[in-house]
Amino acid sequence: MKTLGMIGGTSWHSTIEYYKLINQMASQIIGEQANPPLIIHSINIELMREQDREKINAKYLETSLKLQNAGAEAIVICANTPHMAYDFVQPKIKIPILHIADATGREVQRLGLKKLGLLGNKPTITGDFISKVLKKNYGIETIIPEEEAIPQAHHYVSKELTLGVFSKEAKAFFLEQIQLLRKKGAEGIILGCTELPLLIKPDDIGIPTLATTDLHAQMAVDFIFQNHQ
Template sequence: MKKYIFGFLILALTSYAFVEKKPIQEHKITTKTHSRMNTLGLIGGTSWHSTIDYYRTINQTINDHFGNNTNPPLIVYTLNQAEVHRYQIENKWDSIATMLVTAALNLNKAGASAVLFCANTPHKVYDDVQAKLDFPVIHIADATAQAIHEKGLKKVLFLGTKYSMEEPFITKRIEDNGIEVLVPKKKKQIEELHRIIQEELTYGIIDKESKKYVLGIIAEAIAAGAQGVVLGCTEFPLMIFQEDLEVPAFNTTEIHSKAGVDYILKN
């Protein structure tokens, strides 16, 4: 019996030796050659909903650029929005500036060589913050003005918080680039837009009636000659989309994110 078993094993091994062996194919991953990317710091949390859009847009754009799953060197610092809103109501913008400087310095210590504020309204204290830093803060208005120029427009409507609509820290910087900027003239409209942002959009709430109200204001501005609409609060793109409008919409979240990508890829 042992003889038979031994003979069977010899036969099996001999047969296996003559079986054609196919080479194992290696899985090749094609990676686009690139130089070292610059590390960017994102100061987010105002609100976290739009901060996610910044993070997503920057990562996706870098993926598209390289044609693979290359990720950019990003560092995120989240501010406490409740505290920011409290300082806004108390008109303590110096305290907000301190929060932004602290965030920027922490990001720099972690390796970021430039930062950006993931919102429009913090740019009210941009000059104060930038003066305390020895590395750049990428300004949202500069990137927006460039995008408007690329469309060849000369007159746009700007919608944002009451701070950015009533004060010139965003609109004037755009106007300095030869672009006329309209904002709602009625105090009631400004207050309602601000309420929609603060009480709805920052919580991720999209109300149909609120959207209708915003579109009504946009329609008035178009009738007054506006050739495009700047969604000058990073929450508005959660509600208003290009397909809602007959004129170009300038999504400042997306525009600012692309400016961040330009910095990351800058040699």
């Protein structure tokens, strides 16, 4: 098994979900009596809340180097939004960062979809760190909610979901946004927040949902067992 480095902390709920999923998936390969080698470094979520891009880049580079020096053979960033640091960090380290958009793109290609709606917080929705990879590597178009809806989406993600709060109001809001995205041609929905799949279930909307956390965890497990006999 290969050793995987995990950068967590944004939020700790997300980090727990990643750790649980990776171990659950690994147990299907090696059994419950064993578990894969993982190195976790948890970052204070306040860093992401400040939204200082230079500080975020510097911290994720520092942390990636620590994981590399500790023996990690690849890195998984345990949330969607911190992938904004990928382009800055990846060229400066010697081990791969397994990108969440690549994990999503592989599944979208398998499903044969070409146009997807993207939900998440403001940096995830308005940034290009997911949409750019999907377009460049997989030819997939990404559409987002209308501009006036983005602050509300950000509020529910940052002030509720990442704190473990799953309100009826948040669910109603995101279901409405999904229907609007469907009207704009979305063939599926990217749930670009670790906690969104806990709020929105596939049966709620009637079109494919792409839970980025689950797909990313599977990508991590595929790496861990790349050379497993």
